[in-house]
Amino acid sequence: MHSSRFLVGCGLLLLAIGAQAQHPDIIVSKTSDSFDGVCDSDCSLREAITLASQRQGSQRIRLGAGVYQLSLAPPQDTAGNPLEEHENHNGDLDVRYAAITLLGAGMTRTVIDAGQLDRHFDVVAGASLLIQDLSLRNGFHSSEGGVLRNYGVAELKRVRLINNRVSFAQPFGRGGAIANYQSLRVLQSEFIRNHLEGRGGMNYTAVAHGGAIYNARDLLVRDSVFRGSRAAADYESGGGALYNSGFADVARSAFIGNGSTGNGGAVSNADNGVLGMSNSTLSSNITLYGGALANGVDYSAEPSSPKAYLVHLSIVANHGRGLHNTGHARVRNSVIVGNQGSNCSSSGIYAQFESQGLLLSDLSPYGCQADFMVDSASVFSEVLYPIDTNATGLPAHLLRPGSAAVDAGTSACASHDQRGVARPRDGDGDGVARCDLGAYEL
Template sequence: MKHAWILLLSAASAAPLHAQNPIWVTSGASSGSGTLRAAILSLNPSTSALQEIRFAIPTTPSNPIAEVVLAEPLPPINGTNVLINGDRGADYVVVDGNGRQIFTVEENATTTALEIRDLTLRGGAVVNNGGCVRIRRAATATTLRRIVADQCKAYLSVTTNPVVRGGAVYTKGALTIEDSRFTGNRILSMSANEASSDASGGALFAEGSQPVTIARSLFRDNRIYLGNQLPSFCRSGSGGAIGLALTNALAQIADTSFVDNATACRNPTVTYDIDGTGDGGAIAVYGQGGETRLDANYFHGNIGSRGGAVGFLQPLGMLATLTNNTFHENTSNQAGGGAALINCCSLAMTNNTFSGNVARSPGLANQLQASSNVLALYNNIFNGANTNRDCIVSTAQQNSGHNLYANDACWTSGDGTSQIVGAMPWLQAPRMTGGYVPTMMYTNGSLPVDRGDDAHCAARDARGVPRPLDGDIDGTSHCDIGAVEHSFIDVIFRSGFQG
């Protein structure tokens, strides 16, 4: 199956900014003249002008990759406005941490803006937060554009470093990520017998009161993987890919795929990994106030405890807005195979598709488990996978309608428009049908088409197609249920004008 990241480098972007006199990296050595280390040390902390580090390391046709391999951690970045620019695309310039910390901004730095662009960051590691990028200064706005963060690691030690955040990236300031890939990043125990629930964000952790925006990216095979202190009990941290602990701030994640992320541990009494031992297999959300928006994302094969894909874990006073997302075949060991909202926030959920998610604990919800104030639950599909209920909402709510459930579900007596429909053979397997992420289309004439609530209809679907359209060709446009809307192409083909 093709995923969103295949399209990333072809995405349109604004014309790049360049400094007039860039600092050139001409050597792949760890230290000395022309190296990345020398370039960082030459940054002027007193100037407000843009300072750009660019790469011109010699390559050959047989070895076209410009690679920097570190023999020691890089020095902290200290310049007001800094751009580290691979220039030719992430696959051409690689900074290999070789088990060392790569980029850091300390609390006492002058840096207010840092952009890292068109680089692969690989193999960075630290006994702390952020194996490849660590931003300790809350006043630093960080942008990661067209980067790859691969096999970065942050290590946990119960004696010297029991709190770990972000296997690849840790930030306290504003963060923007665009068109990037996070693969194989980890939070790990330093030994086989060290576990802690105070670890979060296998790839990324953001905290503080500044906004976070993630768009058109891929998070694949990131995880928290810890040992265990007790032979009879295995536990892990939260957020296999992302951990968010924001205060009165906006987090927006859109057009992004989360595939095969997990929270896992190794019990010393067994010889296999135990998956789903921490909350939020892909994303764990904490914090207070503000809003977290998930829009047009794809979640597949993620494994967690509470929230196979996404867990909102007591984020008091927050608004959780989920629109046009697809949750497919994620697994929770406890509640909410797709998503779990625990002692949570206010929930607005519109035009999402949940299918084949599983909660392993009997009696809990396969697709959605929510103890929250429900502001809106409209136009969603909940396609169950086993005898558990599709959806359990434990607080009273009347703001729901036009949902489709495979089995006994979670609306109240005030909802007269949702339906229990049993099997959903018309729901097709995920595939790319436009946009940035896979979606699950419907066969022609099936129940979701033109059956949604127009008053609670998302303006566009997961592919960016405008809603509503006339999907059943009766002359009137109505909103479809679920994450996708029948497009103009679908309508033309159904009309017999294939050409």
């Protein structure tokens, strides 16, 4: 699953941000936006980014508590779209040449508000950006990346991305919050109400890919939650939270209440993408086609065979199908139950489906082989509790005592569950520790 490109990208990021800064920390001294080319005792975030890029090498910028408002609007074209420039004079903050670490005072204490004038950051090839302990809100773009467009190496740690948006015309839009074209790591972060929308609402000539994240290269996600994001345009759209056409490794995360007008109300793995997902919950997502998790699409102009490796997933109570596969899917020790529509389907000339330890709750799995079946009417009375928040803050469907998923794991278990609790444990009291199915270990 892990590509050499991803490992190289992560190595470059760790070297860049782990090295001792060549200069003292840059302190942003005001919350308002300005650019006079100097960062001294009067230093805006824009001026701090510019200074860090001029210095090159590894730089660290500190932001205190407060709302940092980006207000220098970029010029627009005749259609009202923001024009790109790369000198930090206006619009988004351009990260060039340097390895910049941007440190806030806390996810809820430090906020960068883009005022819907432009996206927040544009990272060019050869540069890197680590953002930590702050919120990014009200970003906007007319094509891709409502918060961040990344051609370099980027990492978000304990970052909240909220109410960001891409509103686009023909032919496509990518990443309501992030459009990634190189290496991206997302750790302990929250994506809330990030939207990617074709102008005019249901626009049958535009394609929306990735309500929160569009990934074309290398992506790693850990301990993060995606809530209320959407990708809305025509039926070829996909990935209410995540659209992957590269290499994506997702673990210990939750996708709740996202939506798409096409494939993948939460996650769409398309083209020749490779997706690894483990110990994660997908619940209450809405899709018109293709399931909460779609591996491949029913309608594609190009033949493709995406690969999905899914371990200890709980795909529960989504509106539409649970899992839909038209590529190569391998599912292990997972629970796909209670979805409105078929829980699991696998079809198409390129479709391959393999499973070990799969629990379904309908009698017509449409090409999916299951080891365990339960009555749909018993899902929330005998198998699972309704969605709840566990001690880590990530929503999950807890297992009921005596559930058919308890101690039912086959083959190799993951070493822990969505919370980080060690697997396996003896959940049925028979003295033998076996892992449970799904994201939660009883």
